[in-house]
Amino acid sequence: MTTSFDRNTAMLVILMVAFIDLCFSGIRRNYKYSGIDLIGQLSGELDAEEAAIVSQFAKMR
Numbered sequence: 023m024t025t026s027f028d029r030n031t032a033m034l035v036i037l038m039v040a041f042i043d044l045c046f047s048g049i050r051r052n053y054k055y056s057g058i059d060l061i062g063q064l065s066g067e068l069d070a071e072e073a074a075i076v077s078q079f080a081k082m083r
Contacts, residue, residue: 054079 027035057079068076 061076062078064072064076
């Protein structure tokens, strides 16, 4: 059993996938900037776990 798409349906699917990808990119970017802001607010001595998290975000810059 096969299902065929006409051109309009295929374009609609492509646009929907592109929109979903754009949304996920925005979410990732928001998390990145939130992490960078959080690192900027940290002060004092960090333990090993906190230092590892900070170094992960520092690599993303």
